[in-house]
Amino acid sequence: MNDPSAHRMTRAERLRQGLTGRVRAGSSRGRQDALSIGRAAVAAALAYLLSHLLWGHEYPFFSSIVAFIIIGFGTETKIRKVVEMSAGVMLGVLLGELARSTIGPGTWQIAVVVFGAGLLARLLDSGNLFGFQVTIQSLLVMIMPVTPGMTPGGRVVDALTGVTVAILIHLLTTGDPRSVQRRAATDFFQELEDTMVNLALAARSGDVRVAQAALRSVRISSQSFTDEWKVANEAANEMATYSPTAYRHAAGVERLQHLLIGSDRAMRNLRVIARREVEFLTAVNGDAHSTLADALLAARDAITELRAAVSQDDVDFTAARRSLRLFGSYLTPELLLKNDQGVRPGRAGHFEGVTLVIQLRSLAIDLLQATGLEAKDAKRLLPSLLIAADGESIGPRPLTREMKAVEPPATTEALELLITDRSDPLRRRP
Structure with a gap:
């Protein structure tokens, strides 16, 4: 007869091996992407600081968001991809600002902006990355509250600051190609x-x-x-x-x-x-x-x-x-x-x-x-x-x-x- 305890031990062993494998794989990914994650963290913090010091924005969260998104987790990001993401981010922020100043925030306005941004992105470029950035950034502009002292074009300036910081850090810290x-x-x-x-x-x-x-x-x-x-x-x-x-x-x-x-x-x-x-x-x-x-x-x-x-x-x-x-x-x-x-x-x-x-x-x-x-x-x-x-x-x-x-x-x-x-x-x- 089969021993139930042996069966339980087998399942426990399988669970242990599965967890060990996942931890090992996760550790490997962490070591591989540690430098890129560190670059993204530095870019986000530096973009936030510069927007605060240069433009006097109290909560320039768009600078940090944009800088982090552009650097990302990849260790092999090509400059073409960085430029594509930067263009998508800037276009999305501009569309969001334009929609917020004309039709204002709200439920149906969000649907209109996301639909319009998505169609425009597909018209301009076939890449999914570009379309995603245009749409998500316009959505963020629509749903995030206006912080004190933020002018209608302030988020565009913050986004441009984040883009600039991300590109410079990417070019200066690429390491040995x-x-x-x-x-x-x-x-x-x-x-x-x-x-x-x-x-x-x-x-x-x-x-x-x-x-x-x-x-x-x-x-x-x-x-x-x-x-x-x-x-x-x-x-x-x-x-x-x-x-x-x-x-x-x-x-x-x-x-x-x-x-x-x-x-x-x-x-x-x-x-x-x-x-x-x-x-x-x-x-x-x-x-x-x-x-x-x-x-x-x-x-x-x-x-x-x-x-x-x-x-x-x-x-x-x-x-x-x-x-x-x-x-x-x-x-x-x-x-x-x-x-x-x-x-x-x-x-x-x-x-x-x-x-x-x-x-x-x-x-x-x-x-x-x-x-x-x-x-x-x-x-x-x-x-x-x-x-x-x-x-x-x-x-x-x-x-x-x-x-x-x-x-x-x-x-x-x-x-x-x-x-x-x-x-x-x-x-x-x-």
Whole structure:
């Protein structure tokens, strides 16, 4: 029989775990947004003080309200969003003041003002944020009592003071804009790493179901990581452009923006790679391919080095390029398509396997380009795919004069970039 006390203990344990999880998540949010909340608190207090000192308003609550709303809780607020909110706030206060001075306060007047402000906001801008600010500010003007000494235009002046204080504090206290990009890039590369590990596990075990699960996962979530990084790039670029404290980081912001170009292509390639691996393992009836798994883990190691480089103040991709060179050394059909018994796949498996190898080579080129290499130099760092037939043996052969004319060896410049150069291809070591 079931023990009721054990059942109660289970429910209590679940409740404890749920509360612990919520407290942990709340603490994490608090730590993440502590700086932004502090900025909002300072902006609200400073706007209130300035309105009181400059304009002589006894209770300038609109200054505090506006300043706090514009700063908000977000740590990645873009200047475009700040300007949009400021415009909405000012328009809403002006509409509220105009309505209060013409039709006066009251129940039906509130309905008229909210309806009119909402329609005007939708006419001027499609953003919900702008419409919300126009409507709520006009409503606040209508429902709040007039404080002693407040003139009809006083609330407009208070709102303008709050807007000015909020924008100045936002521009002067944005911090390092690269931190926003780094968080997004770290999450992005972590997704790449996790997918590579799952695909390596599928190749080593020959289990098609593991590869199918990895394919489903990367299809569902990969685009969101790319979009998050794009938004972070836009926010960081605006910070570096408009904020005097963030301008010195403009070069680093641009470097991390450039990193997304090749990385985005790599993420798209990874979705195709996962699908090709599913098709390859299906064609070879689930044979184990440990060399393919080793190649995928080498790609994972290179991506780990990319993620580590992003967190550095002076982004250096030297280690990442060396790891990518190791990954590239695996990328020939002769190495990757043999199973653990040394047997080559049949006709169907060979076709699927070759397409997988080509896609992996494309991934290596994308990641090398992300570190600053030109496409032509990145391609020269991969092993040759030129083959020659000798009876029944087909595979790489020493380059003849004719082959050299088609595929020149890796250039000295490409090798120097691989070993010594940093993220900016124009920055050479003397």
